[in-house]
Amino acid sequence: MVFLTTKMMQRTALFVTFGGLVTCLVTTFLPFWKTMNSDLNEVENWFSGLWHMCLYTEEVGIQCKAYDSLMGLPMDLQISRVLMLVSVGTGGLALLAAFPGLDGVEMCARQPDLKRRLLVLGGVLSWVSGLATLAPVSIVAYTTVVEFWDQGYPDAMPRWEYGEAMFSGWFGGLALVIGGTLFFVAVCMGNSDQRPPSVPNSLRVRNGAKNYLKTEVL
Template sequence: MQAKSEILALVLGALGLCGTIVTTCLPHWRVSAFIGANIIVMEELLEGLWMNCYRQANINIQCKVYDSLLILPPELQAARGLMCVSIVLAFISLLLTGFGIQKSSCCGDNLKSKNITYALGGILFLLSFLTTLIPVSWVAHTVISNFYNPTTLDAQKRELGLSLFIGWATSGVLLITGIIVLFRYSKRSAKEDQRYIEAYHMVKRNEQKADSVDFSRAKSSFHTNQEYV
């Protein structure tokens, strides 16, 4: 059961890493909102972190990379940096978690170092969860606010894209992974402390036995000398 939970954490961590990459790369953060009197739509606008795309009649799609970072709104600029940080954190946390599992040869028989490595992986998974959830929720809040803003033109209104939903699902996976890893770490550290306590009591018992043996020997020697006198 313990090994299965560690393998499950690795699988979920890998899914979280793939999810952050997909969320960052897909140009589906904001899509055209088909509202108004004209219900015949021939072209759809897709806006992402790195490019915007035009899709015509669900067949042809043309994408263009942004000429400058400064033309993006603040939420997309922040989302670029945070999502890149999330990818790096998810990758490092996945490596640390893999090195920290009990079946790993990393750190040899040093259980304390292995547990610390495992705990760092769980903490970084939680940080990756935050750096994924914040930009996705920020962009979604901006899209919804502009959609219900009466001063915004219909042509400028956008809807939530597929990348946002993938980002929310990915952040949930990263959160669950971090919780599993830290819960498993608490169990492992408790067992390690129990071993240290048992070893300490064993050493104490051995010292007490050694002292009692020395005392009995000293008493026997003194008694022998008295008999000799």
């Protein structure tokens, strides 16, 4: 376990957090949150995202159109928009806060306590970003399942299903949560490295015995 040092743990946490942030950013603007195709017309595939509705046909390709009105969207998409933007913002702040706290970075080099606090702040923000990503993806997944099994719709009517962006959102949210946890682990490892070594009990007993013998002789 020679390579498992505090510095390596900090770099790993930063890399995982950055990867999760990029994945969440791409997921936010992908129009593949939900997909639908009709059995009556198999050459048409519909895709729905937070910002666009797309139609794919073999003759034309993919065509996307932005939603006309925000207030006309379902409540789950409105909430998902806000939470995904919060996720991207807090994830970016997590990277900005944690970078000066890394060992080897000249910023705040003479303030080790401030570096540890910046790493803790980066971990907290990364957790918030991860949870803000997992929540909207799970909400949209739940509403999709409920509408898919709704008996009120005719059987011939096409239903929305999971798109690729749902899985990338889950992956990005988990990566952000794991990155925040690794920041906390790095802080704990740094605190243990800076702790002075404890004196063995046998050495304490010997020193006590020597002092006792000196007192007797005196």
